[in-house]
Amino acid sequence: MKHTHAGPVLVTGGTGSFGSTMVSRLLKTDVGEIRILSRDEAKQDAMRRQLADGRVKFHVGDVRDTRSVEDAMDGVQHVFHAAALKQVPSCEFFPQQAVLTNVTGSDNVIRAAERAGVASVVCLSTDKAVYPINAMGISKAMMEKVAQAHARNRSATSGTTVSITRYGNVMYSRGSVIPLFVQQIRDGQPLTVTDPTMTRFLMSLEESVDLVQYAFDRATPGDLFVYKAPACTVELLARAVASLFGDNDPEVRIIGTRHGEKLYESLLSREELQKADDQGAYFRVPLDARSLEYELYFDEGESEVVDHDYTSHNTVQLDLDGVKRLLLNLEPIRREMRAAGCDPESQA
Ligand SMILES: O=c1ccn([C@@H]2O[C@H](COP(=O)(O)OP(=O)(O)O[C@H]3O[C@H](CO)[C@@H](O)[C@H](O)[C@H]3O)[C@@H](O)[C@H]2O)c(=O)[nH]1
Numbered sequence: 635m636k637h638t639h640a641g642p643v644l645v646t647g648g649t650g651s652f653g654s655t656m657v658s659r660l661l662k663t664d665v666g667e668i669r670i671l672s673r674d675e676a677k678q679d680a681m682r683r684q685l686a687d688g689r690v691k692f693h694v695g696d697v698r699d700t701r702s703v704e705d706a707m708d709g710v711q712h713v714f715h716a717a718a719l720k721q722v723p724s725c726e727f728f729p730q731q732a733v734l735t736n737v738t739g740s741d742n743v744i745r746a747a748e749r750a751g752v753a754s755v756v757c758l759s760t761d762k763a764v765y766p767i768n769a770m771g772i773s774k775a776m777m778e779k780v781a782q783a784h785a786r787n788r789s790a791t792s793g794t795t796v797s798i799t800r801y802g803n804v805m806y807s808r809g810s811v812i813p814l815f816v817q818q819i820r821d822g823q824p825l826t827v828t829d830p831t832m833t834r835f836l837m838s839l840e841e842s843v844d845l846v847q848y849a850f851d852r853a854t855p856g857d858l859f860v861y862k863a864p865a866c867t868v869e870l871l872a873r874a875v876a877s878l879f880g881d882n883d884p885e886v887r888i889i890g891t892r893h894g895e896k897l898y899e900s901l902l903s904r905e906e907l908q909k910a911d912d913q914g915a916y917f918r919v920p921l922d923a924r925s926l927e928y929e930l931y932f933d934e935g936e937s938e939v940v941d942h943d944y945t946s947h948n949t950v951q952l953d954l955d956g957v958k959r960l961l962l963n964l965e966p967i968r969r970e971m972r973a974a975g976c977d978p979e980s981q982a
Pocket residue numbers: 720721722760761762801802803804809810811812814826827828829832833834868891892895
């Protein structure tokens with residue numbers, strides 16, 4: 635990392651897939667202390683034993699609970715805010731819970747960070763927050779607004795830089811479709827595909843940590859960062875997984891779209907793409923820092939009109955071999971392949 639972490643670093647949701655990868659990455663730096671704020675003491679205990687590193691301190695608490703956030707924030711220099719309710723179906727059935735964790739909880743984290751004199755807070759968001767249609771995405775969109783409002787209203791007086799990263803599906807994350815396909819292959823079941831034409835961005839956990847680090851190193855208040863990820867259809871994804879396990883003609887069962895699902899995801903809205911700074915592998919979208927007094931501004935118009943958003947339908951589309959190559963980079967897939975008697979090296 636470019637910045638050194640002189641003071642403690644706080645990772646909210648630090649026992650999750652992203653959080654634990656981030657913590658491993660931080661432990662390779664000169665970081666003196668990493669605090670993890672999360673709810674699940676069992677996951678904390680497992681991680682404590684696995685890491686066996688005195689620099690990691692575990693705080694049982696909840697971003698909804700201001701006092702637990704304040705206690706964990708004391709003396710912290712940087713915050714990576716990954717705590718969230720992120721399952722689309724559960725947020726759909728319990729949207730008020732998504733509001734409490736994703737909106738109010740994020741507000742608690744940002745306010746406590748400012749009060750504690752924290753230098754930077756990077757908030758993790760999702761593609762589902764763009765033109766949101768489900769409760770998870772709507773609550774994350776509100777989290778982004780809370781972060782941007784902080785940057786707009788407070789950055790003149792506050793020493794805390796709040797920024798946002800957005801990413802799409804993380805391959806092989808807990809409860810996601812790739813481990814499900816692997817399980818179905820292992821059980822000799824047909825592969826369940828919701829809509830064969832549905833597309834999703836494909837990103838590894840490491841790339842999501844790279845994105846957050848990129849934002850951390852560069853953010854000015856209210857910036858939003860996106861990684862340019864490739865995409866594919868879910869049918870192609872199912873076929874690529876099957877092919878790695880030696881089945882080039884798998885049985886596919888169409889099960890239909892689930893609650894709150896979109897045909898494709900967007901990482902940037904048209905309006906954001908219009909303002910985005912193309913930084914090669916990443917887009918940076920600066921904050922619209924105008925105040926409410928619009929009459930103070932004159933409309934310069936838009937020099938180049940962008941008529942599309944940045945979606946999993948129009949980003950780079952991978953073919954079967956391209957998806958297989960990405961999958962072969964994932965250690966859990968390689969492990970499963972070896973367990974099934976398939977040699978990952980022969981496919982590489
Ligand atoms: O049996 C299944 C289950 C899912 N899918 C499809 O596979 C894709 C990926 O599904 P899944 O892995 O469940 O991810 P999403 O529902 O897109 O959401 C994931 O990605 C989000 C980020 O975009 C995270 O916030 C969520 O927690 C995470 O579950 C989608 O197009 C699904 O329709 C199938 O085809 N068959």
